[in-house]
Amino acid sequence: MSEDVRSLLSAGDGGTSLGAFSQIEDGGxxxxxxxxxGDAESLILHRDGDSVRAWLNICxxxxxxxxxAPGQFLKNREGHLVCxxxxxxxxxxxxxxxxxxxxxxxxxxxxxxxxxxxxxxDLPP
Ligand code: FES
Numbered sequence: 001m002s003e004d005v006r007s008l009l010s011a012g013d014g015g016t017s018l019g020a021f022s023q024i025e026d027g028g029x030x031x032x033x034x035x036x037x038g039d040a041e042s043l044i045l046h047r048d049g050d051s052v053r054a055w056l057n058i059c060x061x062x063x064x065x066x067x068x069a070p071g072q073f074l075k076n077r078e079g080h081l082v083c084x085x086x087x088x089x090x091x092x093x094x095x096x097x098x099x100x101x102x103x104x105x106x107x108x109x110x111x112x113x114x115x116x117x118x119x120x121x122d123l124p125p
Pocket of ligand 1: 088
């Protein structure tokens with residue numbers, strides 16, 4: 001998690017469940033809401049086998065949500081996440097834009113952990 005995002009997470013958010021792990025298809029996406037620094041934020045959750053990655057659902061191009069409807073994300077043939085607004089394309093290991101209007105910029109990561117079948121924000125103690 002980048003320091004800027006980590007600093008946004010307030011201590012009171014520890015233990016916030018973002019939903020059931022089993023509801024995310026392997027290789028697929030889900031959207032979750034979390035309170036970050038007192039504000040409701042939308043998150044992109046991406047399942048990769050037994051783990052889940054998360055980013056703020058904010059495109060670095062124009063600051064819009066990436067899903068075309070809540071929780072409905074586009075994935076191209078190469079397995080990249082595609083922003084529904086102007087087509088910025090992100091690889092899913094690090095959330096870096098590999099094609100489109102914000103090439104080289106990154107989604108802002110949010111640390112999450114899978115515990116007891118649920119996805120939680122993974123906050124420092
Ligand atoms: S807002 Fe995502 S590509 Fe423009």
